[in-house]
Amino acid sequence: MLQRLLLNRKGIATAILPNNAIAAVRFLCSADFSREVEKMVENGDNRVTRVLFCGPHFPASQNYTREYLQNYPFIQVDDVPLGDVPNSISNYHICVVKNQRLDSEVISRATQMKLIMQYGVGLEGVNVEAATRSGIKVARIPGNVSGNAASCAELAIYLMLGLLRKQKEIEIAVKQKRLGEPVGETLLGKTVFIMGFGNIGIDLAKRLRPFGVKILATKRSWASDLPVSCQPNEIKTQSDTIDDLVDKKGGPEDIFDFAGEADIVVACLALNTETAGIVNHKFLSSMRQGALLVNIARGGLLDYRAVLSHLASGHLGGLGIDVAWSEPFDPDDPILKFQNVLITPHIAGVTEYSYRTMSQVVGDVALQLHAGIPLTGIEFVN
Template structure:
């Protein structure tokens, strides 16, 4: 897996690929296309990704950007040189058809839907755009706070109060004095902790290896740093083995983990039962981190005080899903990183 460094974002990479490798390309779909670099965006979701990319490439007529329905991708992927997967799952069968493909890229950080081993066997590089250098992580952190405040101030009940012409209800809660557990202290976790500090909360966090934690960026130089690690942001640090203990201390748990074989379904009955009764759960990372049946059960019995999710078990989310019957559930349509600043930065 190869990360694109901070200044090398999507449009930059496409242009470099086109200018540097066009003379080496062989076996184009049609002889008249020999000087065309073809870029495939999979599916219509997250439209700002392909719209901004097309905008930045409008002065490069020999670079063609297509948006193809997910169901049609396996039939046409052989015609393309670069693929932006978005929400599509690229398995080994689909990748094996991509005989002109040079690069599979995610417009963001999540590559769990790509069979990286299959791509490697086919000589295709796989890349993502790190969230800490584009504003993606910061955007996700801001939405996390929106979900936290929406749950604490009972957003759904406020809407009902307006509909019923009531004033002064419901009685909400503040972030002030709360303990927030950041489960997975990566780029989003760091940006979230920065923004939570002024709210007067206690921040506890777990990370598999604190030694590998990224250094503070130049924009954050005002923060105190010890041994290259942000220390002022977290009041108590723990490892993976501490997640149940930390969950028992928290008023709000925020899930910021990457999704992989080790983390899939990590927020299960055991984890939820370890949380304090009435505490809140927010998931800004991936839907597969949460065990759906366990979440539904703990909402039903009242142990889980509220759920705020920007990502779901199946996407697009079913608007008729029974979990939405609970007034203490907030859901947003996977827009954590979808801001003008973040998406334009990633597209450039």
């Protein structure tokens, strides 16, 4: 079997099977990369490439990246409080934004910056035009090769099942020593509307199929085939075509009709000017009485007042969210007082697999930038 080489954190080439997505991405320059990094280590390179992680949240991102780069003293990884980023950003060559907002004023201070990237896919907080004017590249880590999309899809199912089986009522029943209640529901036979059929939506549809559900999905434009997935142990269907995953396809104009057909709506859209607040009073009113809403994308997709109103009226049968309107979410928010609301602290993509994989991407990008060779494993948006 053919093998591909991937530089590990000790500078030694490690054999990786071809179905490993990261090995596939990095193989393009792995031989030159290995020689260049080994040369830098041997020569005791005095130059330092500095990587800035913004803020204290999602701590595994900087911790795993430091661990991956621990044997490369010429790469410095720092995490800086959000309020200190504007005054510190001029010292860094790479910025991993996390949930920091980088506007034109902050970007203008990034005088040494070569790359702004996300530890994942969401770049809505970055002024890409300002970065482009400053000669700074902006990139994301593709979710379909990092494990992020798969992790998000799994959490979506976790939230669906938690709502269907009435997780909060279960916890009360345990405390009160009651057996055989509450009576929950199954995913079997349900209709699920995936709003936004990108990498997460595709992975979600693959994982939902075995539950015996009907799947509706919308996206701006439909290609004839699915994107190629390189994930190890990927769930396979009988065919890799979208037609095998989706029972009904639609566009943005179909979201209200699809919402009216679905038992569960899952928001998987990117947040932009067109999608902000898309789940509003009109959308929620178009949903079936008692239907469930799950959001694993961005909190800004949901109109807060509309969601609160439809929970209070009982029209919305349950809400499962991993993202909120402002984060960290206020634990005293009125929405959390409803028994049919589940919230997780923005952990959809935070798994050992996806975070270890993304730390390798960030680490290798830092090494590539330091070596002055093309950057691989990331998707540029400018």
